[in-house]
Amino acid sequence: MVITMKEVAERAGVSKSTVSQFLSKRYNYMSVDTKRKIEQAIEELNYIPNEVARSLKQKKTFIVGVISSTILSKFTTEVVRAIEDECQLKGIQVIVCNTDDDPLKEKKYVQSMIARQVDGLIIFPTEDNKKLYVSLIKNGYPFVFVDRKIDELSVDTVLLNNEQASELAVQTFAQHNHSNIAILTFPLGKKAITTRSERLSGYRKTLLQNGIPVNEAYIKSGRLDEMPELIGSLFHLDSPPTAIIATNDMILEQVLIYAKNNQLTIPHDFSLIGIDDVSFAAFYNPPITTISQPSFEMGRRSARLLLDKIDQNEQENEDRSQIVRLNPTINHRESVHTLS
Numbered sequence: 001m002v003i004t005m006k007e008v009a010e011r012a013g014v015s016k017s018t019v020s021q022f023l024s025k026r027y028n029y030m031s032v033d034t035k036r037k038i039e040q041a042i043e044e045l046n047y048i049p050n051e052v053a054r055s056l057k058q059k060k061t062f063i064v065g066v067i068s069s070t071i072l073s074k075f076t077t078e079v080v081r082a083i084e085d086e087c088q089l090k091g092i093q094v095i096v097c098n099t100d101d102d103p104l105k106e107k108k109y110v111q112s113m114i115a116r117q118v119d120g121l122i123i124f125p126t127e128d129n130k131k132l133y134v135s136l137i138k139n140g141y142p143f144v145f146v147d148r149k150i151d152e153l154s155v156d157t158v159l160l161n162n163e164q165a166s167e168l169a170v171q172t173f174a175q176h177n178h179s180n181i182a183i184l185t186f187p188l189g190k191k192a193i194t195t196r197s198e199r200l201s202g203y204r205k206t207l208l209q210n211g212i213p214v215n216e217a218y219i220k221s222g223r224l225d226e227m228p229e230l231i232g233s234l235f236h237l238d239s240p241p242t243a244i245i246a247t248n249d250m251i252l253e254q255v256l257i258y259a260k261n262n263q264l265t266i267p268h269d270f271s272l273i274g275i276d277d278v279s280f281a282a283f284y285n286p287p288i289t290t291i292s293q294p295s296f297e298m299g300r301r302s303a304r305l306l307l308d309k310i311d312q313n314e315q316e317n318e319d320r321s322q323i324v325r326l327n328p329t330i331n332h333r334e335s336v337h338t339l340s
Contacts, residue, residue, distance in 0.1 A: 011041035065113035069124035082299025103128035142309035163202030170206035182241035249276035267337035287333035
């Protein structure tokens with residue numbers, strides 16, 4: 001037998017509208033005693049709210065989608081967790097889709113989520129789906145970008161100050177007398193993802209600011225499965241780098257594996273800084289210097305931006321879109337050696 005909202009109201013001694021307000025978490029004018037009575041009635045009757053009826057009435061599904069680039073990254077996992085936590089406070093569920101940075105999968109997931117009538121999307125975008133996002137903007141569909149931006153599109157976006165992340169790393173190496181500084185990144189190309197292009201840009205700028213010429217041989221980009229070969233190519237140069245920047249947590253892990261497999265000692269054979277403060281960095285031997293991203297804050301901010309859009313029931317005007325940049329911090333540990 002299905003328990004109705006009317007039965008809950010009768011058991012609690014309140015009106016159906018009061019129960020409805022309770023289920024929608026609108027407690028502004030509700031006494032503690034009333035809330036307690038409704039909670040008790042729901043528990044005693046084992047009442048399960050009819051979400052379909054609720055969504056039809058309010059023209060919302062109370063579900064948002066997150067189109068994630070990869071769930072293998074600790075950074076991405078933390079951003080998604082913060083999004084989920086923020087949405088739960090509003091009684092909204094989150095569906096997570098993983099694209100592996102494949103533009104085709106990204107497009108299919110976005111279209112699938114919209115077909116399922118989710119109330120909005122938070123997207124880790126690639127550059128290849130501009131036409132799709134332009135159409136969403138024109139149709140007033142609520143969505144937010146996180147971690148990456150797409151030039152020429154006016155979309156609320158939350159991301160790191162990526163150039164500053166590389167600047168912190170290069171500056172630290174320069175202060176320890178390093179000039180042969182390498183950087184490892186995922187694929188670049190003409191449509192490089194924001195994090196990759198901006199971190200490389202910050203690397204180049206900070207080298208020049210310190211009077212260090214940019215050596216293109218020290219810049220290596222490729223897929224995760226190509227990293228062992230790319231790392232090896234650095235150490236087979238006539239003048240191998242004395243310092244390496246790993247631009248994300250997955251690349252950092254590959255560098256550490258390569259060092260172990262090839263009997264290279266950090267920081268005596270080379271110094272190392274990773275962007276993303278993975279948990280193992282602090283207790284690795286030696287502890288690894290890292291650049292932290294405020295991942296949980298990025299998730300919270302992107303969720304709030306999206307929920308505001310959904311509440312307003314309209315896409316922000318183009319000239320009012322926000323680009324929110326959060327600053328990284330450096331965790332100085334023992335993986336950077338001072339050259340004499």
